[in-house]
Amino acid sequence: MTAQNTNQNSVLSHLGNAAMPLGIVIGLLAIWEAAVDILEIQPFVLPAPTEIFKELMISGPTVILPHLHVTMLETLAGYFAAIVVAAVLSVLILYSSAFRRGVLPLVVASQTIPIITMAPVLVIWFGYNSLPRIIITAIVAFFPLTIAAVTGLKSLEPHFIDFFRSLNATPSQIFFKLRLPVALPSIFGGLKVAATLAVIGATISEWVGASRGIGYLIAQDTALLNTTRVFASLTVLGIAGMALFGLVGLIERLSMPWIYARPTMAWLRTQRSPQAPAAAVARPRR
Amino acid sequence: MTASRKLKPLACAALAALTSTLALTSSLVAAELTKFRYALIAKPGIWDAAVLNGIDRKFFADEGLELELISPTSPADGLKLVATGGAELATAHSTDVIIARSKGLPVVSIGTNHQTGTTGILVPAEAGVKDIKQLEGKNVGITGIPFNKVMLEHSLKAGGADLGKVNIVTVGFTQMPLLLSQRIDALGDAISWDEPPIYNVQIKKPADDTSTYTYFTFTDYGVPRFYTFGLVGDEEALKAKPDIYKAFLRGWSKSVEWMMANREEAADGVIKQIPSITKEEAVVSLAEIARISVSAETEANGIGWQDVAVWETQEKFMLENGLISSDVDVSKAVTNDYLK
Numbered sequence: 001m002t003a004q005n006t007n008q009n010s011v012l013s014h015l016g017n018a019a020m021p022l023g024i025v026i027g028l029l030a031i032w033e034a035a036v037d038i039l040e041i042q043p044f045v046l047p048a049p050t051e052i053f054k055e056l057m058i059s060g061p062t063v064i065l066p067h068l069h070v071t072m073l074e075t076l077a078g079y080f081a082a083i084v085v086a087a088v089l090s091v092l093i094l095y096s097s098a099f100r101r102g103v104l105p106l107v108v109a110s111q112t113i114p115i116i117t118m119a120p121v122l123v124i125w126f127g128y129n130s131l132p133r134i135i136i137t138a139i140v141a142f143f144p145l146t147i148a149a150v151t152g153l154k155s156l157e158p159h160f161i162d163f164f165r166s167l168n169a170t171p172s173q174i175f176f177k178l179r180l181p182v183a184l185p186s187i188f189g190g191l192k193v194a195a196t197l198a199v200i201g202a203t204i205s206e207w208v209g210a211s212r213g214i215g216y217l218i219a220q221d222t223a224l225l226n227t228t229r230v231f232a233s234l235t236v237l238g239i240a241g242m243a244l245f246g247l248v249g250l251i252e253r254l255s256m257p258w259i260y261a262r263p264t265m266a267w268l269r270t271q272r273s274p275q276a277p278a279a280a281v282a283r284p285r286r
Numbered sequence: 287m288t289a290s291r292k293l294k295p296l297a298c299a300a301l302a303a304l305t306s307t308l309a310l311t312s313s314l315v316a317a318e319l320t321k322f323r324y325a326l327i328a329k330p331g332i333w334d335a336a337v338l339n340g341i342d343r344k345f346f347a348d349e350g351l352e353l354e355l356i357s358p359t360s361p362a363d364g365l366k367l368v369a370t371g372g373a374e375l376a377t378a379h380s381t382d383v384i385i386a387r388s389k390g391l392p393v394v395s396i397g398t399n400h401q402t403g404t405t406g407i408l409v410p411a412e413a414g415v416k417d418i419k420q421l422e423g424k425n426v427g428i429t430g431i432p433f434n435k436v437m438l439e440h441s442l443k444a445g446g447a448d449l450g451k452v453n454i455v456t457v458g459f460t461q462m463p464l465l466l467s468q469r470i471d472a473l474g475d476a477i478s479w480d481e482p483p484i485y486n487v488q489i490k491k492p493a494d495d496t497s498t499y500t501y502f503t504f505t506d507y508g509v510p511r512f513y514t515f516g517l518v519g520d521e522e523a524l525k526a527k528p529d530i531y532k533a534f535l536r537g538w539s540k541s542v543e544w545m546m547a548n549r550e551e552a553a554d555g556v557i558k559q560i561p562s563i564t565k566e567e568a569v570v571s572l573a574e575i576a577r578i579s580v581s582a583e584t585e586a587n588g589i590g591w592q593d594v595a596v597w598e599t600q601e602k603f604m605l606e607n608g609l610i611s612s613d614v615d616v617s618k619a620v621t622n623d624y625l626k
Contacts, residue, residue, distance in 0.1 A: 044366060044389050120460035124467050128427075128455045208458040216430070216456065223382075223432055224609070225362050225389040 047228040055232040071214040078137020079198040085142045090149035123209035133205035140201030141194040148190025152183030188252040199241040319352035325364035325376035332571045339555040340541030349533040380513040381433040388610040392521035396624040397590030399515035401581035404478035406503040418445030427457040427470035434475035436607045441507035479574035483567045493570040510599040539589045546576040
């Protein structure tokens with residue numbers, strides 16, 4: 001009976017958690033709809049949410065989704081490329097002070113360049129295929145990931161390393177069993193930021209040298225004053241970005257049970273886990 | 287020494303009085319001018335020679351207008367600005383005006399810079415393409431402007447090319463570097479007064495050398511004549527302040543006529559504002575612009591004149607090719623009333 005009550009409370013709590021953001025979104029959409037109606041705002045300036053919804057129903061399956069498919073493939077390809085680049089760079093920055101001094105300023109400088117200006121150059125170098133767009137996506141996404149990874153990997157206090165060394169741990173054991181688990185929360189923070197940036201990168205990359213993709217569709221619709229479909233495309237893109245963000249969040253939860261599991265279970269897992277020392281170190285202060 | 291000391295305050299007072307008088311006079315002169323916000327089609331270019339020189343040579347000031355130039359990110363933005371009261375006038379192609387009218391924007395073209403659009407395909411001579419059909423198997427780069435793609439495909443079909451065999455790629459406004467680096471074989475939506483001289487300058491040939499490329503103008507392949515670089519205002523604003531629009535058109539007409547008669551000086555006027563343009567390129571561009579700024583209609587009615595029948599044919603073409611989904615009453619989209 002008590003267990004049943006606990007379950008009911010838990011369900012209600014979850015519903016309450018979901019209701020709040022949903023209520024805010026519905027409220028904002030209602031204000032938007034009313035503002036467009038009362039202020040008589042023309043659709044080419046700002047379409048009403050109901051009009052965008054109608055457009056989604058009409059163009060969504062036949063026009064927007066095929067373009068979204070292209071954009072998401074480029075997003076994922078660029079995102080994974082960014083992960084690989086960030087992984088290599090962060091390890092090199094961590095272990096080589098010369099590399100850090102030489103390359104980190106260049107990495108920072110790369111982010112001060114408006115990426116859209118690079119797009120035509122990349123198209124000239126690599127042609128009008130997906131590669132320039134994947135590179136642009138990776139350039140946009142790798143920076144927060146690299147910085148987050150370096151910050152996470154460097155956050156370990158030296159006495160934990162000393163402790164591992166006292167147990168005759170090899171450098172690779174120190175990295176994989178101590179540094180990496182400790183850095184994971186920071187790395188996942190970077191991965192989540194990079195996921196949203198990758199979607200932006202892929203979309204803007206399609207403004208130059210693309211014949212398909214949401215960015216291309218938005219550019220075409222802008223020229224044709226099809227503002228309602230521009231908003232419909234942006235809505236779909238936003239949902240796709242949120243889905244990617246959510247997926248990374250899910251992987252984060254599954255990857256760090258010592259942080260996200262229930263306290264009683266976490267204690268049990270900590271006892272059983274071969275990464276117990278690292279998990280203990282990584283436990284955030286509460 | 288003493289006299290000098292006595293004169294010093296007097297000199298200062300005289301200087302202050304002179305400065306105040308000058309400031310007052312200039313503010314009075316400025317107050318006489320009416321602010322007129324003019325949205326260019328995008329960033330300023332050689333196509334804005336009439337407006338840029340008109341400001342410089344005070345053709346607009348003589349009509350009581352002080353132009354404030356706005357550079358929107360796209361032609362559609364200029365029309366939105368006009369329709370929402372953000373600008374008095376915008377430069378826009380007749381295509382964009384028809385699309386805007388189909389979306390409910392109450393915009394009206396009151397004059398046009400070019401009596402006919404000369405958009406077409408530019409192929410470097412060494413490609414050996416003498417016939418549009420020979421573009422099969424080639425990579426043709428286009429900016430992505432929807433109307434241009436429609437015209438290109440129409441022309442290719444009319445020229446007997448199999449569309450499936452022509453690789454049309456959207457490359458944005460990076461066509462020229464892609465052509466020069468041989469990433470594409472042809473420019474699919476070049477303009478006769480823009481890309482040819484630029485191409486020649488880039489390959490170190492005289493800007494007016496026509497032997498370096500082959501040019502297929504879309505209107506030679508069944509695309510109806512259309513007006514480009516029109517002057518577009520808002521329906522209500524035009525009715526409310528007809529005088530300022532008439533004043534603008536008077537200043538603009540004078541400037542266009544001056545530009546056609548003084549191309550070298552007009553080129554200098556543009557280069558002063560946009561130093562990246564070379565003189566050679568600008569002069570050749572302006573010669574071609576001067577050619578298409580006049581027609582039989584302008585000879586009879588004056589610079590900027592537009593024939594509604596031309597708009598009607600274009601509207602029909604756009605409807606047939608899916609650029610608009612329903613009929614647009616173009617008689618409301620164009621007027622010559624303000625040119626009179």
